[in-house]
Amino acid sequence: MSIKDIIQQENQEFYTAEFLQVKNWMTPNPYCIRLGQTLRAAGEMMEQLKIDSLPVIDDNDQLIGLLTLKKLFSYFLHGKENVKLIHCIKRNVKAVRPTDSILSTAPLPYEQLLVVDECKKVVGILSLRDMMDAYCKLVHRLQQKENTADVLRAILESAYEGIAVVDQYGVLLEFNEAYSRFTGIQRADAIGRHVAEVIDNTHLHITVKTGIPERGVIQNIQGQDMVVHRIPIWNEGKVTGAIGMLIFEGVSEVYKIYETLHKGHVRGKKRQSFSLKQEDSRMTLDQIIGVSEEISKVKRIARKAARTTATVLITGESGTGKEMFAKSIHHLSPHSSGPFISVNCGAIPEPLFESELFGYEEGAFTGAKRGGKQGKLELAHNGTILLDEIGEMPLVMQTKLLRVLQEKEAERVGGVQKYRVNVRIIAATNRDLREMMNEGLFREDLYYRLNVIQLHVPPLRKRRKDIPILLSYYLKKLCEKYQLQEKHVTSAAVSSFIRHDWKGNIREMINTIEQLVTLVEGNIIDVHHLPEMMKEKSTALVTNNDLKDTQAISVIQEAKNIGKQKEKEMIIKVLKEAGGSKKKAAEMLGIHRTTLYQKLKKYNIR
Incomplete structure (x- = not known):
């Protein structure tokens, strides 16, 4: 059954619900007159009861016809008030059943309808006013249903967790924005397809068959382990669907929760499993905060890049978090069990660059350490090396690095033997390498060797949707760091944060929050507490x-x-x-x- 058929079926069930049955809207047990009585008797009865029609029944209480006030008046004008009903009634009367839908009465050109049971006995009468009352209440219910759907849609779309809903056939009925950002599959493309075609390693369609909920299970999606819930939906004793939820974007969130609990219970004791150093080395994409489409797209590319051993070039302005992405790729890559070594190419003096990167032998130069020293490439063996600020690397070193990439071998300064290099190289820069190539400051062949997979991290002003989330996270973190009571930011101040251009990106934002946390006396941070540069009206163009x-x-x-x-x-x-x-x-x-x-x-x- 297609998704369209399912929706039509749901609509059909709504319109044939018991709520809409005639028996709920008719006037039950109406006054009737028996066959054989006179028109005068019928007229007196109508006058007394203030009604304008009378059902006519036989001795077995079965419907024979209907006598209307208009017909009665016509006979009275011709002096036929003593004529018996058998000659005057309207026999071709439209009648409905108590279980018929009130909607089926709409096309009928009658102001009143008789309601009869299976034995053709009159059990009620349905007036035009009764029908109007039913239609008004139906409209009201439809409005309530529409409002409820709007609320549910708003909840789904505002949730940070990925939420997917399937029917009893495993076909996706809902696929919220968070799931769409994570997988890169648009909601319109996902809905109507089988869940196994959209979500990796899903068991939602199996949950529908078994009816057994699964909470906190690990599911590998796009190469990353996720913690998920799978909850069956029961309706009248049958499983009619299931809900899948990404509770955490990655298992490292569980480690963080465990660490928080561990810290609370074992204060003053040395932690054996979760030191600060280990937490840093376990940096994963879920720890990179952001829900905007811009950052979600970068995360998707990073996940795909991490599955391979290809060289990655990460570009972006200073302070955007390029090193965090490099660590995340390392953690998800085949080299995750090896070391992660970071080298800042702009912080090493040019004469020392070669020895720092490749190492040196004993006696290679004056002041050389006895026994020699391993270089960063050797230290990163079977792991990952990050060449940060690669645009600052001297041209001579660029040539030597190119040979390492081509031959997978390196040689220490003053050495005569080469050593094998099994290292994944990730380069990062905030400079325009193409422009540097044109100016002769960066080797073209090295650029293409490094730029196998390019990852561009957008500046904070290009993903303003993430600013409130980042603000909340770092505000809490810095208050804990300085052991201060938790502070809160007013909506006006948050608006100023969102409007600000943040030329220094997240690094500048963290420094600003740290300044506010340490200097503001109270627990509320308002606009007047903000630095002067943030108070000025933003002139940024609308994107x-x-x-x-x-x-x-x-x-x-x-x-x-x-x-x-x-x-x-x-x-x-x-x-x-x-x-x-x-x-x-x-x-x-x-x-x-x-x-x-x-x-x-x-x-x-x-």
Whole structure:
């Protein structure tokens, strides 16, 4: 069954629900007149009961026909009041069953409908007012259902955790934005497909079959271990679907939670398993904070790059977190069991560069250490080396590094024997290497050797959606660092953080938060506490994404305005039909009188 068929089936079930059956809206046990009585008797009965029609039944209480006030009046004008009913009734009467849907009565051109059971006995009568009451309550329920769907959609899309919902066939019904960012698969492309085609190593379709929930299980998605929940959805004793949730973006989150608990229970004792150094070496992509599409895209590329041993070139402005991505790639790569060595090419004097990178033999130069010294490449054997600020590397060293990449061999300064190099190389820079190539400052052949997989980390101003999350995280972390009571930031101050351009990116932002945490006396950080540069009105250009968001908000607002206008028109129409009676109008609309008064005030209806 396709997703379209499932939706149609759900709609069909809604419209045939017991709520809409005629028996819930008809007037039960209506007054009837028996066959054989006169028109005068029927007229007196109508006059006494204040009704304009009478069902006519036989001695077995079965429906024969209907006598209307219009027909009765016609016979009275011709002096036939003593004529018996058998000659005057309308026999071709449309009747409905108690279990019929009220919606099936809409096309029928009758102001009243008789309701009969299987034995053709009259059990009720359905007036036009009864039908209107049912339709008004139906509209109200549909509005409630639509509002509930909007709320659920908002919850799904605002959740940081990935959430996927499947039906009893394993077909995806929901696939929220967080899951979409993580996998790189658009929601529109995911919904309607089998979950196994979209999510790696999923068991959601198996959860539907077994009905057994799985909590906190490990699932490998795109080469990274995740902690997930799989929860079956039960309805009337049957499993009708299942929900899958990414509780953590990676297993390292569990390590952090464990460490927090461990710290609380074993204060003052030396930790055996989770030292600060080990936490740093276990840097993973889930520890890189951000939910924006820009950073999620970089994470996806990094996961794919980590599966291989190919050389990676990470570009981006200073302070964007290039080293964090390098450590994450190392942790997820085949070299994860080996060391991670970082070399800042801009911090090593040019005469010492070769010996630092390749090492030196004893007596290689004046002041050389006895026994020689291993270089960074040797220390990184079977692991990963990060050549940070690769644009600062001297040209001579660029040539030697190129030979290492080509031959997988290196030689110490003053040495005569080469040693094998089994190292994954990751380079990072905040400079434009292409422009440096044109100026003759960077070797073209080395650039193409390094640029096998390029990873560009966007600046913070290009992913403003992540700023509130980063602010919250580092505010809490720095308060804990200085053992201060947790501080909070006002919404106006958060807005200033979002508007600021952050030329120094996350590094600048952390320094600003640290300044505020240490200098602000109270627990509330407001706009007047911020540095002067942040108080100035931002002149940054609006990005395309901002424009799209604004357009989307405009469309939603327009839809809401149309809905309000329709509601206002409907209330005015029903008020007119009710002759201005608010009590009657509230009943016809299927709402409480107080609610109607509120809506009258809201729409200024008099």
